[in-house]
Amino acid sequence: MTGPRDATNQNQLMTQMESPPRPQSAAGPVVGKPIDRVDGQAKTSGQARFAAEYPYPGLAYAALVHSTVARGRVTGFDVAEAAAVPGVLTILTHENAPSMKPPPRATLTNGGMIVTGTTVNYLNTDEVHWNGQPVAVVVAETLEAAREAAGLVRVAYRESQATVDFATEEEHAVPLKGNPLQRGTARKGDAEAAFRVAPVSVDLRFTTPPLNHNAIEPHATTAVWDGDRLTVHEGTQGIAWLRAHLAARFGVPEASVRVISPFVGGAFGGKGPVWAGTLLTVLAARATGRPVRMMLTREGVYRTVGGRSPSIQRVALGAAADGRLTALIHTGVTGTGRVGGLPEAVTSPSGHLYAAPNILLRHSLVELDLLPNTFMRAPGEAPGTFALEAAMDELADKLGMDPITLRMRNEPETNPIDGKRFSHRLLREAYAYGAQRFGWADRTPEPGSMRDGRWLVGMGVATAHHGTMRFTANVTVRLSADGSVLVRCGLQEMGMGAATAQAQIAADALGVPFEAVRVEYGDSTLPTGPGAGASAQTVSVAASLLAACDKLRRKVRALGEGGSLAEILARAGRDHVEAAVGSQTRLGTLAGQAKFIAKFLRDHRRWVKAGCGAQFCEVRVDPDTGEIRVSRWLGVFDVGKVINAKTAASQLRGGIVMGIGMALSEETLVDPRTGRIMNPSLAEYHVPVHADIPPIDIHYLDEPDPTMPLGLLGLGEIGVTGVAAAIANAVHHATGKRVHDLPITLDKLL
Amino acid sequence: MRSFAYVRPPDVAAAVRAVAAEPDAKFLGGGTNLVDLMREGIERPGTVVDVTGLPLQQIEELPGGGVRIGALVRNSSLAAHRLIRTRYPMLAQAILSGASAQLRNMATVGGNLLQRTRCLYFYDGAAACNKREPGAGCAARDGFHRGGAILGASGACVATHPSDMCVALAALDAVVEAESVRGVRRIPLAGFHRLPGDTPHIETELAADELITAVELPASPVAAHSRYRKVRDRASYAFALVSVAAALEVRHGAVTGVRLALGGVAAKPWRASKAEQALLGAPATEESFRHAAEIELAPAEGLPGNAFKIELARRTIVATLRQVLTQGGAA
CATH class of the missing domain: 3.30.465.10 (Uridine Diphospho-n-acetylenolpyruvylglucosamine Reductase; domain 3)
Incomplete structure (x- = not known):
């Protein structure tokens, strides 16, 4: 029998070699090639282990008890019936749970705190801040016993007045103060005055609903304490962030915490922050002295993991008769929780897309007694491009102008809101190519003028846009005399092909075949990687990896000349040579971060960097029932250089699928009386099914950005932007009806 | 899910005896709804009588x-x-x-x-639901009821x-x-x-x-010319907002046989008898279809979140009858 500690040690570092890659690369560079993902075979054959699949002797299971009131205090528990369920080990509440530290405020130097999902110190307080907040945890010998007993815990509350209805709180919205990266208010010229005198104008109000995360892998945690050492298996977007956060909350040094996360079953922002399930699994393991696992139910994900904020947006556009914009006003109200959340920056695309001489952007916030919102694929830009790009279509209509022509007439030379230079922008090329490939010229502009049998056919376009970010990343690369290469970085693989891309980069940088490269990732014992967020992981790791490969080449060349790097090593009698980028010491990390941030801000003052693209869609609408079917899609993207043609296209395509859900069917139903989410299941929260998705044609321009490592701009999120607007615009073209409130369900077309 | 007794009777007689003897027993067929409801704690049978081995498969x-x-x-x-x-x-x-x-x-x-209703409040143990807990009230009436009834509902329940x-x-x-x-x-x-x-x-x-x-x-020659049309919020894997089952037989331009029923509109599958009566002998035209639909839906009552279903039902009836008329039945 092995103890938990031994079991931990048996957990091999994940590398691509668990499923040896098929030879795919002929000689020559592999960056840009459609290489199969290195973890594909492990996943399709069931070898890939996710957080809830690591066996431990003596493993216990935990289940959450959720509050059924939105705000108040817990006044007591009746656990008699629950405790009587055979197999129950303990029922933890604020009355008996071990203490946990509240999350410190986030600063530039404690990265682990930027992932605070909520500020609630679970089971260390009797306060309830939203309907669904965990108020107790049942730990039992089996999953079934834990869940059954959780359903039998009775909780008494003293309720207080709660504010839960976003729609009626609009008038109490407070302007956002903002920071260098996210402005609350931004102005150029006098947009209101220019709008009032504009010869042609539209003034529109849009709403978007709250949305929830629905990754295929519901959040799961396996936690094991060995004295003060903690091992956590968790599907996370930020191994290092999670480690730092847990160390702070449980009062142990970071070095005592190991986070293992080789595979993440989808994340999309929802596995960036640290939520209740993770903290309470670790707490339960500490309380019971047993390894503990918690797998959230789908309902548990809805009740404890934040989603996208709803928004109310106004877009007012003024134009001259030739279509040149004279005024662009975009204001937005979004919600946050009283115990966390972030401003969903809906007005952000309007600072970048159109050359209007007068611009006003203003963002206001409503604080609610709800589960705080969080990151969801293209925060701000997904709902923001819906409003802006639907308004542009409406303006084009009013001007009697083709919507692509209108956009090109207002295509800016420099960043509209502040005049900064674009590092790169090929939106004109994206539209020109897309229009030709999609057959835009076949579109007859009159709404309702195109038919296929009884179906009304409509074609719509919208612009996609997503800003570019970068983080620091520590990487080591080792070349052995046998020609093999080992790349080590604690990066996260959430399904996007992150390790595959880095193997391609290393292969080209060192002149070795793709199959010779192994990548170790998904473990906090590795050099600290960046978080996988903001579409920044691949470029962040690539920057360090290229630097490390450079160092390595210099080291090897110092040993001799002639032949391949491996041959030099062999001749020099060296087994291997290694190069590292980034410091693993605390001071070194701080210094590295400071240097990086200074450089980032310098860069940020100089350039505006972003990916952009053109979304083309065709819809069919049933004239009897208003049913909408998306029948064709083309996305043409300018996302800089692409590392892997296959995984990149998949990721862009996935973003479009998510956008189709946002446009047509997804909506979290929050009961305005109770603040309770009423559709916490895949049966009633309608993500698209296969039958909703047409063939999606993806094209990218593959022009490197001159200011970014390898010319990468990031492509994880841009796919979802512009999608809802393209659909709304196509629906108008098919039916003559403008729907300003997402989702565009059939009742809005009757 | 809590513990329960599980029995697998050899024949129908034993199955009905097993349930007669246990007041909190339930028959288990495919389990696609019962097991779900047991997981949610909405159904809590003490005994589950698995009938899937019985010879009722012909x-x-x-x-x-x-x-x-x-x-x-x-x-x-x-x-x-x-x-x-x-x-x-x-x-x-x-x-x-x-x-x-x-x-x-x-x-x-x-x-x-x-099958039991998919009303959101029926599924949430924290909500008031007369169906789940008689006398508790109905949270759906003033809440979310997009899937709710437009025909035959009561103050106590709007489920479909x-x-x-x-x-x-x-x-x-x-x-x-x-x-x-x-x-x-x-x-x-x-x-x-x-x-x-x-x-x-x-x-x-x-x-x-x-x-x-x-x-x-029963034998039904008219049923050979029939279709089912389901309207919902996504292309597949969603419950009906409105559905229509329609069969139509037309001779010399007049309706000589018709069957019409609606789904997603009431606590029961809704046989549209009034519409059938109106159609029999009437000319098989769009106008007759619309008139029949209006007669059937005259008593329909909508709530703020589902009133659109009255118009949707009218349109779907007409569209489905039109489709049977012009394209015949489908298999």
Whole structure:
């Protein structure tokens, strides 16, 4: 029998070699090639282990008890019936749970705190801040016993007045103060005055609903304490962030915490922050002295993991008769929780897309007694491009102008809101190519003028846009005399092909075949990687990896000349040579971060960097029932250089699928009386099914950005932007009806 | 899920005895709804009587052209059966428009009849629901009720029956055969499900100890020209907002036979008898279809979140009848 500690040690570092890659690369560079993902075979054959699949002797299971009131205090528990369920080990509440530290405020130097999902110190307080907040945890010998007993815990509350209805709180919205990266208010010229005198104008109000995360892998945690050492298996977007956060909350040094996360079953922002399930699994393991696992139910994900904020947006556009914009006003109200959340920056695309001489952007916030919102694929830009790009279509209509022509007439030379230079922008090329490939010229502009049998056919376009970010990343690369290469970085693989891309980069940088490269990732014992967020992981790791490969080449060349790097090593009698980028010491990390941030801000003052693209869609609408079917899609993207043609296209395509859900069917139903989410299941929260998705044609321009490592701009999120607007615009073209409130369900077309 | 006793009786007699002896026993067919509800803590049977081993799996032709369907025939087998596809295409279509292939492979005919509502408040133990807890109130009426009833609802309950199959069965004059320790009886499908009134927790005429053993479809020449149309919030895997089962026979431009039933609009599959009466003998025109739909929907009442379904039902009735008229039935 092995103890938990031994079991931990048996957990091999994940590398691509668990499923040896098929030879795919002929000689020559592999960056840009459609290489199969290195973890594909492990996943399709069931070898890939996710957080809830690591066996431990003596493993216990935990289940959450959720509050059924939105705000108040817990006044007591009746656990008699629950405790009587055979197999129950303990029922933890604020009355008996071990203490946990509240999350410190986030600063530039404690990265682990930027992932605070909520500020609630679970089971260390009797306060309830939203309907669904965990108020107790049942730990039992089996999953079934834990869940059954959780359903039998009775909780008494003293309720207080709660504010839960976003729609009626609009008038109490407070302007956002903002920071260098996210402005609350931004102005150029006098947009209101220019709008009032504009010869042609539209003034529109849009709403978007709250949305929830629905990754295929519901959040799961396996936690094991060995004295003060903690091992956590968790599907996370930020191994290092999670480690730092847990160390702070449980009062142990970071070095005592190991986070293992080789595979993440989808994340999309929802596995960036640290939520209740993770903290309470670790707490339960500490309380019971047993390894503990918690797998959230789908309902548990809805009740404890934040989603996208709803928004109310106004877009007012003024134009001259030739279509040149004279005024662009975009204001937005979004919600946050009283115990966390972030401003969903809906007005952000309007600072970048159109050359209007007068611009006003203003963002206001409503604080609610709800589960705080969080990151969801293209925060701000997904709902923001819906409003802006639907308004542009409406303006084009009013001007009697083709919507692509209108956009090109207002295509800016420099960043509209502040005049900064674009590092790169090929939106004109994206539209020109897309229009030709999609057959835009076949579109007859009159709404309702195109038919296929009884179906009304409509074609719509919208612009996609997503800003570019970068983080620091520590990487080591080792070349052995046998020609093999080992790349080590604690990066996260959430399904996007992150390790595959880095193997391609290393292969080209060192002149070795793709199959010779192994990548170790998904473990906090590795050099600290960046978080996988903001579409920044691949470029962040690539920057360090290229630097490390450079160092390595210099080291090897110092040993001799002639032949391949491996041959030099062999001749020099060296087994291997290694190069590292980034410091693993605390001071070194701080210094590295400071240097990086200074450089980032310098860069940020100089350039505006972003990916952009053109979304083309065709819809069919049933004239009897208003049913909408998306029948064709083309996305043409300018996302800089692409590392892997296959995984990149998949990721862009996935973003479009998510956008189709946002446009047509997804909506979290929050009961305005109770603040309770009423559709916490895949049966009633309608993500698209296969039958909703047409063939999606993806094209990218593959022009490197001159200011970014390898010319990468990031492509994880841009796919979802512009999608809802393209659909709304196509629906108008098919039916003559403008729907300003997402989702565009059939009742809005009757 | 809490612990329960599990028995697997060898024959129908033993099955009905097992349930008669245990007041909190439930029959288990495909489990696609019961097991879900047990996980949610909404159904909490002390004993589960698994009837899937009983010999109720046949589809037989009856003298005179009808069909007898064993209660344990899987939904996918029924939809694929030649007799069903040729004589009752609306039934095959209705089944195939429901759930997913995996669920249809498990779900039984008998279990499908006894599906419980998908009302969001019925599913949430923290919400008031008269169906789940008589006398607790109805949170759906002033809450989310997009899927709620527009016909036959009451102050106590606005839930709808979620089955697609039952809508076709209602149109086809199906008869349910049930057996208990007291014997066998036959219940017309049209009267099998109940409207909520003040007792929404009583959903069917079936007694707790009765086992559905078969469903019989009478011969129906008109049913060969029939279709099922389901309108919902995504292309697949969603419950009906409105569905229509329609069969139509036209001679010399006039309607000589018609069957019409609606789904997603009431606590029971809604046989549109008034519309049928209005159509019989009328010219088979768009105008007649619209007139018939209006007569049927005259008593319909909408709530803020589902009033659109009245117009949607009207349009879907017309569209489905038009489709049967111009394109014939489908299988």
